[in-house]
Amino acid sequence: MRSVDLTAEARIRRAALEMFPTRGVGGTTVRAIASAADVSPGLVLHHFGSKEGLLATCDRYVVETIRRYKTEPLADGSLNDPGFLAQIFSIAPPILRYLGWSLARGADAAAALFDEMLNESVRMFAVAEEQGIVKPTDDDTARAAVLLTMQLGFVVLHDHLSRALDTDVFEMDGLTRVTALMMDILTHGLFDPVALQSTRESLEAATEMVRRERRDS
Amino acid sequence: MRSVDLTAEARIRRAALEMFPTRGVGGTTVRAIASAADVSPGLVLHHFGSKEGLLATCDRYVVETIRRYKTEPLADGSLNDPGFLAQIFSIAPPILRYLGWSLARGADAAAALFDEMLNESVRMFAVAEEQGIVKPTDDDTARAAVLLTMQLGFVVLHDHLSRALDTDVFEMDGLTRVTALMMDILTHGLFDPVALQSTRESLEAATEMVRRERRDS
DNA sequence: CCACCGATTGAACGGTCGTCTAGCTTTCTG
DNA sequence: CAGAAAGCTAGACGACCGTTCAATCGGTGG
Numbered sequence: 294m295r296s297v298d299l300t301a302e303a304r305i306r307r308a309a310l311e312m313f314p315t316r317g318v319g320g321t322t323v324r325a326i327a328s329a330a331d332v333s334p335g336l337v338l339h340h341f342g343s344k345e346g347l348l349a350t351c352d353r354y355v356v357e358t359i360r361r362y363k364t365e366p367l368a369d370g371s372l373n374d375p376g377f378l379a380q381i382f383s384i385a386p387p388i389l390r391y392l393g394w395s396l397a398r399g400a401d402a403a404a405a406l407f408d409e410m411l412n413e414s415v416r417m418f419a420v421a422e423e424q425g426i427v428k429p430t431d432d433d434t435a436r437a438a439v440l441l442t443m444q445l446g447f448v449v450l451h452d453h454l455s456r457a458l459d460t461d462v463f464e465m466d467g468l469t470r471v472t473a474l475m476m477d478i479l480t481h482g483l484f485d486p487v488a489l490q491s492t493r494e495s496l497e498a499a500t501e502m503v504r505r506e507r508r509d510s
Numbered sequence: 511m512r513s514v515d516l517t518a519e520a521r522i523r524r525a526a527l528e529m530f531p532t533r534g535v536g537g538t539t540v541r542a543i544a545s546a547a548d549v550s551p552g553l554v555l556h557h558f559g560s561k562e563g564l565l566a567t568c569d570r571y572v573v574e575t576i577r578r579y580k581t582e583p584l585a586d587g588s589l590n591d592p593g594f595l596a597q598i599f600s601i602a603p604p605i606l607r608y609l610g611w612s613l614a615r616g617a618d619a620a621a622a623l624f625d626e627m628l629n630e631s632v633r634m635f636a637v638a639e640e641q642g643i644v645k646p647t648d649d650d651t652a653r654a655a656v657l658l659t660m661q662l663g664f665v666v667l668h669d670h671l672s673r674a675l676d677t678d679v680f681e682m683d684g685l686t687r688v689t690a691l692m693m694d695i696l697t698h699g700l701f702d703p704v705a706l707q708s709t710r711e712s713l714e715a716a717t718e719m720v721r722r723e724r725r726d727s
Numbered sequence: 728c729c730a731c732c733g734a735t736t737g738a739a740c741g742g743t744c745g746t747c748t749a750g751c752t753t754t755c756t757g
Numbered sequence: 758c759a760g761a762a763a764g765c766t767a768g769a770c771g772a773c774c775g776t777t778c779a780a781t782c783g784g785t786g787g
Contacts, residue, residue, distance in 0.1 A: 301764075317615075319536010323745060333766045338746065340764090397614035398534075399669045407670040426702045432691070438674035439664065439691040440700065446663020447656065452616045453624040457655035469717050473710060474649070474656040480706045482699035483657065485643045489697045493690060500686050518734080540775060550736045555776065557734090 302340045304330040309351050311387055314394035318348060352402035355391045359406065386463040393449040407441070414441055440479075447471055519557045521547040526568050528604055531611035535565060569619040572608045576623065603680040610666040624658070631658055657696075664688055 299307065308329035312321045323344055327334040341347035395403035414437040421427045430436050447454050451462050460467035516524065525546035529538045540561055544551040558564035612620035631654040638644045647653050664671050668679050677684035 317534055317536055319534055322743085324743090334745085335747085335767075336765055344745065394614070396670065397611070397666055404670060404673070407667075408674070411674055421702075427700055428698075432687075435675050435687065436691055436695070438671055439688055440695060441674075442663040442667040442671050443660040443692070443695070444663075445667060446659040446661075449614055449666045450624075450659045450662060453613065453621060454655055454659050456621070457625070457628055457658075458652050465717065465720060469713060470649075470652065471656055472713060474653055475660070476701065476706055476710065477647075478653070478657060478660070478696070478699075480699050480701040480703055481645075482695075482697050483644055484693065484697040485638075486697055489693055493693065496686060496689060500682060503682055539773085541773090551775085552737075552777085553735055561775065 301330065301332050301336060305332060305337055305340060305347070306351060306354060307387075309347050310355070310391055313348065313351060314390050318398075323347075349402075351391065352395055352400045355388055355395060356402040356406045358388055359392060360409075385468070386461070389448055389463045390451065393445075393451055396445065397449050407445075410445075411438055411441055414438075443479075444475065447475070518547065518549050518553060522549060522554055522557060522564070523568060523571060524604075526564050527572070527608055530565065530568060531607050535615075540564075566619075568608065569612055569617045572605055572612060573619040573623045575605055576609060577626075602685070603678070606665055606680050607668065610662075610668055613662065614666050624662075627662075628655055628658055631655075660696075661692065664692070 305326060308326045309321070312326055312329065316325075323337050324334045326347070327337050330337075337347065338344075341350055392403065392406075396407065411434075415434055418427065418433060418437050422429050422433075447462060454471065455462045455467065458467060458470070460470070462468060462471050522543060525543050526538070529543055529546065533542075540554050541551050543564070544554050547554075554564065555561075558567055609620065609623075613624065628651075632651055635644065635650060635654050639646050639650075664679060671688065672679045672684065675684060675687065677687065679685060679688050
């Protein structure tokens with residue numbers, strides 16, 4: 294058991310971390326969190342000030358956890374440390390689930406994380422362009438942003454994807470499977486360039502129609 | 511004005527449709543919905559039985575609206591009718607916003623829609639494979655599912671994407687911009703095939719490490 | 728004109744929720 | 758070891774929520 298020797302404060306946060314995404318903020322009561330953490334309701338507010346405070350703490354905790362796991366391996370090459378990876382895979386599911394929920398809610402901390410990831414992505418694109426790996430666009434930030442939402446899509450829609458794949462995509466097996474498929478799609482592409490052109494043209498035509506409609510009314 | 515001559519029932523549903531995604535189900539009170547629809551709280555429950563009933567009605571309404579707009583143009587070629595497109599663009603924002611929220615919540619109706627879209631996608635892949643446009647995979651359903659979560663990512667993460675692009679991606683301009691970018695990414699791909707291979711290898715190595723770790727403990 | 732029926736209201740009820748307070752227990756510290 | 762500080766609990770309070778209900782309004786068919 295790992296959760297036995299946790300601080301009461303940590304137990305509360307852990308319980309909240311699991312309950313908020315599944316039941317929603319309104320559906321999660323302070324009493325339920327307290328009961329799940331095996332403490333009194335009063336203690337929850339003693340440690341976190343208010344329910345809102347607890348929510349904000351969870352937001353920050355998750356974002357900072359992700360942030361730590363995202364940068365550490367780059368910093369000191371600890372990607373080769375099995376313990377580190379084991380930690381990622383074992384801790385990840387509740388954290389990822391919360392992150393998805395947090396992003397969908399538009400929580401401030403999650404929004405900040407999104408923006409950081411976007412900056413990182415833009416920077417990587419710039420490097421890749423210099424190396425001639427990808428072609429420059431007239432709208433580099435937008436391309437990076439769209440790519441990011443596509444990559445993060447499965448984090449928010451994990452439930453549906455897990456159902457379709459009959460595997461929890463936040464567990465190790467599903468995670469590697471999804472990652473591999475996504476990398477494949479993003480490397481080779483899927484659509485036919487010819488079909489792309491005609492689709493784009495009909496899209497432009499539709500836009501123009503609507504624009505004219507609006508001007509006339 | 512279009513909303514003036516709406517039935518009270520329709521006004522309530524419309525108000526709920528806008529409030530649920532922004533304030534959450536717990537944060538949206540029957541009284542607030544009633545006030546926004548300019549009716550009494552009692553009438554809300556008279557028409558929808560309960561708050562839960564109203565929520566379920568909204569879920570179904572949105573899904574059925576999307577379903578209608580998705581199939582109609584294919585059925586009778588009404589894609590050329592400007593009125594139809596104008597309707598899509600003018601109705602879309604609240605509906606799409608609700609859909610994103612609904613998908614993130616894992617609402618039953620949204621889940622059913624997801625599964626339908628997945629089936630459709632699988633079917634399209636099958637046709638495309640016959641025509642030699644895309645290569646077959648050993649995991650066709652999974653590929654279609656991952657693609658679907660990528661495509662739907664922007665619907666759920668519209669807030670962040672809109673912020674990054676400084677445009678409402680549910681409005682006409684943003685919608686066409688995002689669609690074009692996404693089609694481009696999914697057509698040409700982004701990553702370097704060589705880099706893909708090394709990434710995949712390190713991913714496999716990591717997985718193996720974790721697997722060994724777990725077996726030993 | 729009356730009887731009826733759905734739409735609609737507004738007040739009221741029971742319940743639960745977030746929060747506060749006073750006090751008890753444990754741990755740290757000088 | 759005394760006492761302060763922090764951890765923690767039980768109970769209560771006020772607010773607000775979803776829901777109920779009796780009563781009213783407005784139109785429609787007999």
